[in-house]
Amino acid sequence: MLDRTLRAVRPPDAGAVARARARHDALAKPRGALGVVEDLGAQLAGLAGTCPPPVPEPAGLAVFAGDHGVHRQGVSPWPQEITAAMVSTFLSGGAVVNALARQAGARVRVVDVGVAADLPPAPGLLDRKVRAGTDDLSERPAMSRTEAVAAVEVGIDVAADLVAQGCRCLLTGDMGIANTTPAAALVAAFTGGTPELVTGRGTGIDDATWATKVAVVGRALDLHRPDPADPLGVLAALGGLEHAATVGFLLGAAAARVPVVLDGIAAGAAALVARALAPDAVGAFVAGHVSAEPAARLALAELGLRPVLDLDLRLGEGSGAVLALPVVRAAAVVLSEVATLDEVAAGGA
Amino acid sequence: MLDRTLRAVRPPDAGAVARARARHDALAKPRGALGVVEDLGAQLAGLAGTCPPPVPEPAGLAVFAGDHGVHRQGVSPWPQEITAAMVSTFLSGGAVVNALARQAGARVRVVDVGVAADLPPAPGLLDRKVRAGTDDLSERPAMSRTEAVAAVEVGIDVAADLVAQGCRCLLTGDMGIANTTPAAALVAAFTGGTPELVTGRGTGIDDATWATKVAVVGRALDLHRPDPADPLGVLAALGGLEHAATVGFLLGAAAARVPVVLDGIAAGAAALVARALAPDAVGAFVAGHVSAEPAARLALAELGLRPVLDLDLRLGEGSGAVLALPVVRAAAVVLSEVATLDEVAAGGA
Known part of the structure; x- marks a missing residue:
């Protein structure tokens, strides 16, 4: 399934991009006056292969949840059980991402995809657990290559399901x-x-925890000597199950030619893996925001993506992606609903 | 009317701000993880005097239109008639701001408030013309102090009307x-x-036009020697009728304790005048975006406002304000709809 998805990822339609640029220049506004919104519009046109591009709605957001063996190294002040507790909160609709998504x-x-607890079946919970949390990446590979591929394919599946249900924009x-x-x-x-x-303060850690985190990342890099030419190997050695699933989600969106809005650093890391597997996939990516995590800015620069928002968010859950969604929609609406200068001059609009 | 409005502008409710901060800290998320969205939420609470603050909707956007005697100095590549043509486009719903506002x-x-043309009556057009365009500010005061006050009062009126119609968020x-x-x-x-x-490229001007614009601004400052302690004098000497109306609109929003989202540089300039008249008015201001105009960044820094968006917009019309609106709404929604950590721990959310 992964191979088929990778083969389905194709470059943007250059003709549609050019038609979007030409249309922007013809609209009743100065050239380029909508800045990044015009870039987004051209990207949506290139992805859809048509101009004006369809308005990217409805939107579907997937929260991939997993636990991490490296937690035992003391890299977070939060107990691991919070992952499962927050899954319950997502299901009951009480989390930040629920409130923002409703709005x-x-x-x-x-x-x-990898929570280290048996979660009771619940409406809205998709049980696609590949394993109950990763191993400690500072001591051994976080997961096997087979497990990494399985988690990636979970993400591909979820993207395909959302698209089959009619979603025309995905959010991580x-x-x-x-x-x-x-x-x-x-x-x-x-x-x-x-x-x-690359090491940041995560959910808000003190200096000692930060130093621990830096050391852990350093040990992991020394141990695994990750080779970017082997993206699945890097993912298996260093990643989390939710990062792997997000890689698949991003690839699935790109293969379906549906835009996918990246939330913070988890998505940024996954996008680097996805791009290494299928460089043209980046044409489907929109950076919802740049998080307060230093690695986020680094990842977006490497990907060549300009974030829609820069609001010091560092929550995850998809919160930054969903906050950016209206701007992505607006980029399409501008191309379909705004009059041209000629129409204005003719008094027709 | 202006004096009454100025007297009605009061500081934020510190108790409500503190309750919003405490609630943010109690929500099911790491402290401060929503960055600027938390600051906005606290601001909305302080303005409303209650926490959670009401969701700021429906929203009403006023486009104030006016012409400028200084146009004759060659500071813009566009003919003055475009102002009236764009007013028609706003009325027919074909402009960028219409598309974004619908969405x-x-x-x-x-x-x-000051278009230099007789506009035919049309549904949706409010004729509050104070005069048919300003004088050339590089040669004489743009308008009289009486005219400036009249235009400010137009803005106060429009804000009050929108609030009376139920709007709980205003946009410039x-x-x-x-x-x-x-x-x-x-x-x-x-x-x-x-x-x-302070001088930028406006709608996209060449080097020669930019040099002309710089010289015109310099001559105007030399001629009028504006005194910031006399804000209405500065406004009359240098401003436009739409800037003056926007000053009133901002003050009207602040007096009604309704948040007002500022679009680009016209609003930034007006906000400086409004603050000089009523310093506490800033508590109602949200910077929708920072435009590509250099003066915009300068104005926001002076006002102490952090922009919601930074997308190289330089259109005006209110486009950047309306693009930022969903984030402002989200700031209120977070405070009213997200579960607390205690509720999560108790399994109640």
């Missing part, structure tokens, strides 16, 4: 206590950033 | 060919910025 009109899917979300540590390691592996450079 | 669920009011919009020149002069007057520093 933005996005549906939310919660996917257990993640939940996993300690998951900024594997994300930082992945970003280091693909950007060459040092542990000090 | 965001905001109503749009178009106000002729402006249309006026050449209106970044008076805006730059106003920002220079209130920040001490030099003509070179």
